[in-house]
Amino acid sequence: MKKIQPVLIICALLASGMLHAGTECDKRYYSPEWHAQAPTVNAFNYVRAETDMQFRNYATVYKAFGKFAHGRKAYDVNKQVTQTGNRDTRYSFGVFDLSKSPLTITLPDTKGRYMSLMLISQDHDIYPAYYAPGSWTFTQEEIGTRYVMFGIRTFADPNDDKDMAEVSRLQDMVKVEQKDKGDLSGLKKWNEKQMLKLREAYNTLGLSLPDSSTYFGVKCDRSYLMNAMGAAVGWGGLQRRDALYIPATVKKNDGKTPYVLHVPKDVPVDGFWSVTVYNKDRYMVPNELNAYAFNNVTAKKNKDGSTTIHFGGDPKADNYIPIMDGWMYVVRLYRPRKELLDGKWSFPEARVAK
Numbered sequence: 001m002k003k004i005q006p007v008l009i010i011c012a013l014l015a016s017g018m019l020h021a022g023t024e025c026d027k028r029y030y031s032p033e034w035h036a037q038a039p040t041v042n043a044f045n046y047v048r049a050e051t052d053m054q055f056r057n058y059a060t061v062y063k064a065f066g067k068f069a070h071g072r073k074a075y076d077v078n079k080q081v082t083q084t085g086n087r088d089t090r091y092s093f094g095v096f097d098l099s100k101s102p103l104t105i106t107l108p109d110t111k112g113r114y115m116s117l118m119l120i121s122q123d124h125d126i127y128p129a130y131y132a133p134g135s136w137t138f139t140q141e142e143i144g145t146r147y148v149m150f151g152i153r154t155f156a157d158p159n160d161d162k163d164m165a166e167v168s169r170l171q172d173m174v175k176v177e178q179k180d181k182g183d184l185s186g187l188k189k190w191n192e193k194q195m196l197k198l199r200e201a202y203n204t205l206g207l208s209l210p211d212s213s214t215y216f217g218v219k220c221d222r223s224y225l226m227n228a229m230g231a232a233v234g235w236g237g238l239q240r241r242d243a244l245y246i247p248a249t250v251k252k253n254d255g256k257t258p259y260v261l262h263v264p265k266d267v268p269v270d271g272f273w274s275v276t277v278y279n280k281d282r283y284m285v286p287n288e289l290n291a292y293a294f295n296n297v298t299a300k301k302n303k304d305g306s307t308t309i310h311f312g313g314d315p316k317a318d319n320y321i322p323i324m325d326g327w328m329y330v331v332r333l334y335r336p337r338k339e340l341l342d343g344k345w346s347f348p349e350a351r352v353a354k
Contacts, residue, residue: 066181097182258313265305271334280326
């Protein structure tokens with residue numbers, strides 16, 4: 001008998017109303033009843049399975065349990081744990097157990113440099129970001145799950161050694177206070193093959209949306225379906241008020257047809273904008289030029305202040321990024337202004353190079 005694909009199951013559930021956007025319906029999909037079915041992964045516990053796996057990977061691969069593991073270099077393309085990672089910021093990650101005692105995190109004064117602290121619960125709740133400087137305390141009662149992960153993004157120019165050194169200094173000033181850090185024994189182990197199939201299905205649905213504006217938030221802010229698509233397309237993304245993520249796939253993404261993206265001088269953001277290229281699986285592909293992304297600081301400007309990014313074509317062109325068969329790109333807009341959030345201003349799209 002032919003197996004029914006996960007994406008068809010999800011579409012059927014959506015049509016039946018079982019993945020309704022109402023908050024009362026949503027709360028059912030975060031109940032212990034679904035979590036108790038581990039290791040089996042289904043459409044309704046996918047988010048918890050994906051998040052538990054992500055937490056375990058970060059805690060073990062980066063040795064980031066009960067403390068922050070600071071990335072001292074630009075995002076390592078040879079050690080990618082999460083899809084759609086970025087190289088515009090230096091990451092700091094930490095997975096914490098709140099069951100034993102509260103946790104306090106303090107960010108230093110960055111003198112205006114972008115540094116944000118984001119919180120992710122086991123239900124993939126994404127809380128509004130906290131910005132340096134400041135100090136905040138978190139409890140299990142407040143967050144609602146035993147484990148949480150915090151991610152710190154600090155803007156860094158990978159082409160400037162002095163700037164990279166300053167980022168390291170700021171990272172070292174981040175302070176963590178917790179009397180009892182607990183342990184990882186409460187993280188369930190899920191069926192990875194089942195989880196990956198559900199990820200693919202939700203990812204397929206997610207690609208039908210023009211941007212990430214409805215993906216990220218807390219339980220009552222968006223439907224379970226939106227949460228699941230967000231976890232599949234870009235797990236751990238910032239809330240819409242803190243960042244807009246625009247995934248884009250061109251028609252001729254065969255890796256041979258070059259494209260260009262013309263970005264105007266004034267993009268309405270209070271943080272910064274960036275463009276990153278990924279393969280069909282949403283991972284960066286290592287290349288000899290070490291070219292994966294450009295932003296409004298690292299990109300070379302045109303005479304009028306605008307920026308032209310070259311996808312494929314002449315490797316000697318300004319702001320050149322190699323492409324591959326099935327490639328796509330993601331635009332990130334940090335701290336977007338009102339005109340972006342209201343849809344009155346749209347980021348341009350890539351066009352076939354002439």
